[in-house]
Amino acid sequence: MKEKIQKLEQEIKEALSSVRTQEELEAVRIKYIGRKGALTEMIKSIKDAPPEDRPYVGKMINVLKASIEGRFKQGSASGAPVPAGKPSGIDSSLPGAKFDLGSKHPLTQAIDEICDVFLGLGFRIVEGPEIETEYYNFTALNIPDDHPSRETFHTFFLDVAAERHERTGTDHKALLRSQTSTVQIRIMEKEEPPLQIIAPGKVFRPDATDASHSFMFHQIEGLMVNKNIKFSDLKGILDLFCKEMFGKSTETRFRPHFFPFTEPSVEVDVSCMICKGKGCRVCGRKGWLEILGAGMVNPKVFEAVGYSPDKWTGFAFGMGVERIAMLKWGIGDIRIFYENDLRFLKQF
Numbered sequence: 001m002k003e004k005i006q007k008l009e010q011e012i013k014e015a016l017s018s019v020r021t022q023e024e025l026e027a028v029r030i031k032y033i034g035r036k037g038a039l040t041e042m043i044k045s046i047k048d049a050p051p052e053d054r055p056y057v058g059k060m061i062n063v064l065k066a067s068i069e070g071r072f073k074q075g076s077a078s079g080a081p082v083p084a085g086k087p088s089g090i091d092s093s094l095p096g097a098k099f100d101l102g103s104k105h106p107l108t109q110a111i112d113e114i115c116d117v118f119l120g121l122g123f124r125i126v127e128g129p130e131i132e133t134e135y136y137n138f139t140a141l142n143i144p145d146d147h148p149s150r151e152t153f154h155t156f157f158l159d160v161a162a163e164r165h166e167r168t169g170t171d172h173k174a175l176l177r178s179q180t181s182t183v184q185i186r187i188m189e190k191e192e193p194p195l196q197i198i199a200p201g202k203v204f205r206p207d208a209t210d211a212s213h214s215f216m217f218h219q220i221e222g223l224m225v226n227k228n229i230k231f232s233d234l235k236g237i238l239d240l241f242c243k244e245m246f247g248k249s250t251e252t253r254f255r256p257h258f259f260p261f262t263e264p265s266v267e268v269d270v271s272c273m274i275c276k277g278k279g280c281r282v283c284g285r286k287g288w289l290e291i292l293g294a295g296m297v298n299p300k301v302f303e304a305v306g307y308s309p310d311k312w313t314g315f316a317f318g319m320g321v322e323r324i325a326m327l328k329w330g331i332g333d334i335r336i337f338y339e340n341d342l343r344f345l346k347q348f
Ligand SMILES: [Zn+2]
Pocket: 272, 273, 274, 275, 276, 277, 278, 279, 280, 281, 282, 283, 284, 285, 287, 288
């Protein structure tokens, strides 16, 4: 009986391997597992086998039948001629399945590119928490208690208990940081100068969303502290950065401005990379684009972190990553960065 089953199995395998069309496959099916097929007859004869062999023989026949039925299903489902000698259905001559490679988000690319310029100048990347307190976001940065930026329509305050600032023993409300300048304070509290850091990260402001505003965006903050750091150092480094970022022919312009945490403070413009300074729609016909704020660290900020303003000087700067990415790639609407539209993302 066992030999008969094995012989039949071999016979069926050979018959299947020579099958080339759907009709031939059907003929094989009828011959072996049709109503009067050889395998069907064999199932009927299990009862004639010695009782002790029946479970084993039954199992062998069932396994064989299941595998052959599977093979017929496969052949008829595809409706295609069955390739000879390849019952597994794998055709190594077919082209492989194509899959798309991912790429970095344009904002990540912009952050990497900006950071690379400063890493080359000896800066190091640091990070700080997105959930902050009023102390780090305002107080230590010399932003007075009655400053309008501390109001709820300029800052997301969090509905949690106030947090005590260890060193000063004062309590401060929790908030989502509205600027990455918070990281300057956290690093200066922990480390002694000289310092050369950049801090990329997300910031949050309750602005209505439109083509140039978002309630969340990215900033990169920079800080350099050492002995005898001068305004000319700030100018040199930021001018070099702008040329690396927007091209060698880029010109920079430093305009006086006011920030509570720097004194003196400036806004930095670059010559418009679209019209090359002639004036166009993007630069509002001015030929210049504002891209960052900067200044010499206010001695009051040094006092807040326990540095002696007589011993150390430094400069700080901050820039919006989205704005730089929009200028660099000519993107007209900030919202497109957050929509995850593959038609947009695939261009980078
Ligand atoms: Zn222009």
